[in-house]
Amino acid sequence: MSFSMAPLLMHSEQVPSEARDAIRAAYEGGPEHRSAWLESAARILHRNTGLACSDIRELVGLPSGEDC
Numbered sequence: 001m002s003f004s005m006a007p008l009l010m011h012s013e014q015v016p017s018e019a020r021d022a023i024r025a026a027y028e029g030g031p032e033h034r035s036a037w038l039e040s041a042a043r044i045l046h047r048n049t050g051l052a053c054s055d056i057r058e059l060v061g062l063p064s065g066e067d068c
Helices: 017-028 031-048 053-060
Strands: none
Touching: 017 031, 031 053
């Protein structure tokens, strides 16, 4: 099991509300949709921050190696 900052990110006012909503949906919905919601949050964060895609994926608990 990997460490994820996603539960903290969904409560941070510094995170765009659209990303917080996607993270919240990932944890409130079923596990079969979690990855898709986290991918959506990663894309939103990548688009709205200066962080590298690999760093964002790590923050939300996704495996590295894929694009945002």
